Amino acid sequence: LPPHPPGGGGGSPSSPKAPAAPGGQEPGAPGVGSVQVQAAAEWLMDLKRPWAVGRKQARELGAELAEAVAETGWDLDASLALWLCRTEEGKKAPDNHRAVLRHRIEQLERRTSVFPTTRDDTAVASSAGGTPAWCGICNRGERPLSLMERLLDVGDDEQVRCPRCHPAALRTTPPAKKK
Template identity: 35%
Template sequence: MGYELRRWFEDRLPLEISSGERVVALAIADLAWDDSRIGYGRKFMQKLLWKTGFENEAQVGKVLGKLAARGIELRVPIKGQDGEPLKNKRGQLVYAHRGHQRTFRIPFETEFPGRPAPYWDDQGERSPDLDPHAWHNNERSPGWETFEGERSPAREGFQGDRSPGREGFRGERSPARESLVTQAGDPIPLTTPTFPPSVTPRGVDSAGKAGSEKDDPALAAAVDFLMNLPEPWPLGRVSAKAMAPLLIEAITEQGWRLDADLIAKLTENAAGVHRPMSVLRIRISDLPKAPQRTATKSGSNLPLWCGDCGDGNPAAEFNAKFRTEPSSKKPCPACHPAHRTADAA
């Protein structure tokens, strides 16, 4: 596996990344192949979770998003039939898709903001590892001797795995090289993560199936909230579905609601933001405690939301700009404040 690649990568990763980001990056480098710098496989995510100690793929995805925001992109986008990277309607790259495995790649030194690799001048002290015929304390160097049942980690693979450069996996292909036939609309995200046998991810019921957007109103509300953020922050449905569980977890822990205050917090200081999706993910992950809510001033309360306007967007309950007639930008005649003012006059 990528023993040498991991050592190369750890010498060049920047100092400012967090310990969790470093653990994930080095674990991926360890699982990737030295020659191709590519890593994938039927059990790749299971191995990655085991090595990093993370509980589920959502946590790993959160860290990968932070690495990408720092310019260290380890994910390989899925390619379409034309051989070009697949994008959703928002123009964002698609890294995961139902029925397709995730693929990772360790970038070259010129492809990420790393630090100069150190030069350890330790050749002066000759090690027995440098001479296959050298002996030390009447024992041959383990770097050159073959032990029964033991192999060098640089050449050792997981049981049943071979380098894709020499032998392909039976019944599977790299999603980065595989053509993709898409259905109408946006691609369906990867919704069935692989977990180690001993780990039970949060948010999974006794049957072992995660709640879907259809039968989880909170998830549906979070998806709609992310898709209706002001420019340049709104996400496509694929990205919104992927980020919605992270949003739900953050607002539950920090006491926020899907309202105008949360919109203002997540979209503040938009000037100079070049990668809104990555920045949004980081802001959700670092969301602080919600401010204490004070009593609303008299006369500023919105009319009761009718529940039908704004194409059912839950944000309309707290923000009048979403209270529009279905498939239209006209103010809702039932609950928009403009109509209430007109009626009062």
């Protein structure tokens, strides 16, 4: 074999590097480019406290989130923030928000399994972003400003999630049985 000059110039490299994918895509994250990773990192930094992350963790989690979003059909929008930053029913609020956020991103489910657009015979029309459209009945008949306000009064000071249009209620409530 001919001698190789220092630095590996002129011959074949001793440790081949993966070529850059077209469109600025990062190796190891098929279909996810640096633009998507940057957008995901910025989105993570814009979450509301205590869920927002700093720049270093945003860079680390941004690639994971961009890949998860591409594979599961989510958008970097309010419904994803609602899902990732939720307090699970029957559980106390997380103590370590960043660890919970990392775990939820790593285990992100398909969007359609979290926010279904139909249930049984009663299809709930979706608004932009795929969230169920407001039913017009809950929140005392006033259009809610957020998904979390889709509530029904059931007592003096008690409210429950609207079974017709609250995304979490649609996900957890079994379909009504026909008589």
